[in-house]
Amino acid sequence: MTASFGPSVTRRLIIKGAAVVALVGFGHKLLGPWPALAAANDKYPEDAFKQKGAPDAIKALYGRDHEASDKVKLDAPEIAENGGVVPISVTTTLPDVTSISFIVSENPSALAASYKIPPGTVPAVANRLKMAKTSNVIVLVEAGGKLYSATKEVKVTVGGCGG
Amino acid sequence: MASSIRVRAILNGDTTDVQTLIQHPMDTGLVKDAKGEVIPAHYIQQLSFEHNGKAVFLADWGTAVSKDPYVKFAFKGAAKGDELKVSWVDNQGATDSLTAKIQ
Numbered sequence: 001m002t003a004s005f006g007p008s009v010t011r012r013l014i015i016k017g018a019a020v021v022a023l024v025g026f027g028h029k030l031l032g033p034w035p036a037l038a039a040a041n042d043k044y045p046e047d048a049f050k051q052k053g054a055p056d057a058i059k060a061l062y063g064r065d066h067e068a069s070d071k072v073k074l075d076a077p078e079i080a081e082n083g084g085v086v087p088i089s090v091t092t093t094l095p096d097v098t099s100i101s102f103i104v105s106e107n108p109s110a111l112a113a114s115y116k117i118p119p120g121t122v123p124a125v126a127n128r129l130k131m132a133k134t135s136n137v138i139v140l141v142e143a144g145g146k147l148y149s150a151t152k153e154v155k156v157t158v159g160g161c162g163g
Numbered sequence: 164m165a166s167s168i169r170v171r172a173i174l175n176g177d178t179t180d181v182q183t184l185i186q187h188p189m190d191t192g193l194v195k196d197a198k199g200e201v202i203p204a205h206y207i208q209q210l211s212f213e214h215n216g217k218a219v220f221l222a223d224w225g226t227a228v229s230k231d232p233y234v235k236f237a238f239k240g241a242a243k244g245d246e247l248k249v250s251w252v253d254n255q256g257a258t259d260s261l262t263a264k265i266q
Contacts, residue, residue, distance in 0.1 A: 042221065044208050049225040085229045104227055108193065112227035115236075121219050122178065126235040130191070130227045 048111050054103045054138055057110040061101060062147050066140055069094065069148035074139045076152050080131055083156040089126035090139045090150070097123035099142035106135035131156045168261040172247045179241045179265050181212065181220070183249060184233050191226035207232065210251040214241055214265075241265050 048061035058066065072092045080086040090100060100123065101114040112129045123141065131137075134155045141148045167186040172179050185207065192204025210222040210232075219238040241247070243265055250260035 042209075045223055049223075089235075107227050108191075109225060109227070111225055113225065114223040116218075116221040116223075118218055118220070120238055120240050122237040122239070124237065126233075128229040128233050130229055 045111075045114060048114070049109055051110060052108070054105045054110045054136070057103055058138075058140060058147075061111060061114060062099075062140065062142060064147050066147035066149040068150065069141070070150075072139060072141050072148050072150040074137065074150040074152050076137050076154050079155045079157065081157060083131045083133070083158050085128050086131050086154060086156075087126070087128050088137055088139075088154075089124070090141070091124040092141050092143070092148075094123065094141060094143040094148060096144040097141055099140075100125050101140045101142075102127070102129060103138040103140065104129060104131050104135050105138065107132050166261045167259045168249050168251070170247065170249050170261060170263045172241075172263055172265040174241065174243050174265055177239050178237050179214075179239070179247075180235070180237045181247065182233070182235045183210075183212075184231065185210075185251065185259075186231055187251075187253065189224075189226065189228055189230045189232060193226075205253060205255055207251045207253045210234070210249070212236075212238075213248040213250075214238070214245060219247075 045061055048057055051057040051060050071094045072090060074090050076088045088102060097117050099116055102112045103110050104112050113127055115125050117123050131154060136151050137154050138149055138151045169184045170181065172181045187207050188205055190202050190205040192201065194202050196202050204226055206226050207224050210224065211218055212220040220236050222234060245265045246262050247265055248260060248262045250258065252258045
């Protein structure tokens, strides 16, 4: 390719190539080791957290319908003595789980928490959520590209939003 | 300065069980103080756990996560002595992180 163009062009080409390699190399160093998930997936779902009701929150977060599944086991108390700290957990036998989220229907913003489950992580989460009042708790499990759910009503005697 | 993060990561067979407790007010922005002024929202938005530079668990939190949040999860593929890095960032831009050894 360069034989017929003479030494100066060749030199320019080599320098150009070296510059490109340096840039790519440098760029890599700047950005650090790539996390397993693509950058787009790490974005905070601001919009979903702003939604008032469960359907809007689910739509904003996942954009698809969910079906109840008995393979999703939602663990939450019948009655929460303290709405500020309600222990809620989920386990599932569904394969290829990529995401688990918790919705508290009657909260000022229905979406409480959303978790990303990379390959190799067990699809189970235990957390403590605030519940403003008696409400349905819905857990959503995204598995194999589909969305599954389990729902349980939790009675709250003392509300958890400070009121 | 002492970290806000407490983490316990224990290997059971091929699975590492992780429990984390973080000191954070997780204020919703809906509560008024004694003077009647709203206490501004102050809550952790993202929490991440990394093992060998790879994310093993990522949490997106809203104001409905309880004060001094606790979370428990498990993942496979780690060995005793491996490091687990826990980091969080809140809505006011504060961050904290801690690296713990898997026991």
